[in-house]
Amino acid sequence: MTDAKAGSDTARPGTGGGLWRYGVPGVVTAAAAGGAFVWPVAAVPAVLVTAVAWLLGARLADGGQAEAEGESLEKLEQELRGLLHDIDDSLQAEFRTVLDDLGQIRGLVSDAVGQLNDSFHGMQAGTREQEELANNVITQTGGDSNLDQFGIRSFVQETEGTLNNYVDLVVSMSRNSVETVHAMDDIATQMDGISQLLVNMKGIAEQTDLLALNASIEAARAGDSGRGFSVVAEEVRNLSVQAGEFNEKIGGEVGRVRTSVDKARKAVGDMASQDLNETLQAKDHITDMMTRLRELDDEVEQAAGRIQQVAESIDGHVGAAVRSLQFEDIVTQLVDSSRSGVEGLDRYLSGLGHVLSETADQAEHGADYVARLAEARRRLAEQRDARESRRAEARHVAQRNMDEGDVELF
Structure with missing residues (x-):
């Protein structure tokens, strides 16, 4: 019984030593190989990590055989799992960041x-x-008169012709107006003569009335005698x-x-009736042209506004x-x-290999491994935090399309 128990106690550390000799370095090797496969630049640190892992496994196996307490092995296992x-x-984390950068690059x-x-x-x-639009504006503002479109050139030509006709008409109207004024002056002079004649006629009428009155008086005095009446009648006849x-x-x-x-009436009539229809037509034509x-x-203003919008x-x-x-x-x-x-x-993987190498090269067995692994x-962790902090500070691009964010140009 004692031998069996002793054999059992002896075999347990050996079993633990075999587990740590081959299991843990295998896991570390797989992780390091995965990192080297993704990033070839990490191949050298990966090999270093693998070598340190196997060396550490050997040390742990020897330590496991030497240590009798399972608590130390359990703590050591926890530290390795944490590592x-x-x-x-x-x-x-780095995989996710790189994949996010690649997706961001593709989207941008x-x-x-x-x-x-x-x-x-x-x-x-x-x-x-x-x-x-520019061609239309040029065509409309400077088009040929043979075109159906209304152009400024044709407007100027037609306006000039219409204005010339109006000038001739105004000259003729002015001439007729002068003749009318002269005729009216003659009328005024002749009317003055008529007024004077009317004054004379008034005097004659007054004298006739007076003589008629005298004749009546004489007739009344004479009675049947008409000497006085004949004189008065003669005077009336003279008047x-x-x-x-x-x-x-x-x-x-x-007359x-x-x-x-x-x-004057004829002159004014000629002036009023001279080319009246033509004047009205010209006026209507000018109104149409102005419209x-x-x-x-x-249209030009709208075209200019549209050109501005374009x-x-x-x-x-x-x-x-x-x-x-x-x-x-x-x-x-x-x-x-x-x-x-x-x-x-x-750099992180290189530091990892260096730290593990230092840990494996230091003192040999037992709880010292736990403390050294915790320190490692x-x-x-400090190296990782510093690396992530530098990475965050160096990352300036947050936008995922060309419509958002600012760009830091070089």
Whole structure:
């Protein structure tokens, strides 16, 4: 019984030593080989980690045979598992970062190329539309009179002809107006003569009335005797003769006035009726031309506004194209960031090999391994945190397409 128990106690450390001799270094070797496969630059650190792992396994096996306490082995196993977990976390974190950078690069390049294509097509279409609008404006504002479109040149020519006709008409109207003024002056002079004749006629009428009154008085005094009445009658007759002469003169003056009035009337009539229809037609034509000119001005203004819009659209396409051309800077920054991460991982693996080598080369067995592995994990964690901090500070590109974020140009 004692021998069996002793054999059993002796076999347990041996079993533990075999486990640590071959199991743990195998796991470390697999992890290091995976890192070397993904990043060839990490091949040398991976080989170093593998060698240190096997050496550490041998030391652990010897230590396991020498140590009788399972608690030390359990702590050692926990530290090794923690170390492997730290290595796995570092590798996985770097894998995710690099994959994210690659996906970001792919999205940025695809979006930039698409925007460049759309921008160039938009600039081509905008330039073509702008050219058509400019040609239309040029045609409308300076077109040939033989064209159906209304042009400024034809407007000027027609306006000039219409204005010439109006000048001739105004000259003729002025001449007729002068003649009318002269005729009216003659009428005024003759009317003055008529007024004087009327004054004389008034005097004759007064004298006739007075003589008639005297004749009545004499007739009343004489009774049947008519001597006085005959004298008065003679005077009345003389006055009647004078009145007839005055009437003839008045008739002549009135005739001449009528003639002058007829002349003035004819002149004014000719002036009023001269080419009246032509004047109205010219006025209507000018009104139509002015209306068309306003419409043309509106069309030109609209075309100019549309040209301005097209120019702004072209500016937008040019800006998008320039912004899309910056994808080379963005991709360069992302590639540099990924390269920095890979180099940092390379340094991390190199440091890992160095720390494990130092741990394996120091004192031999027991709890010292646990303390040294804990210290190694702490140092490696500090290196990893410093590497990730530098990586985060060096990463400036956050955008995943060409429509967001700022670009740090070199």
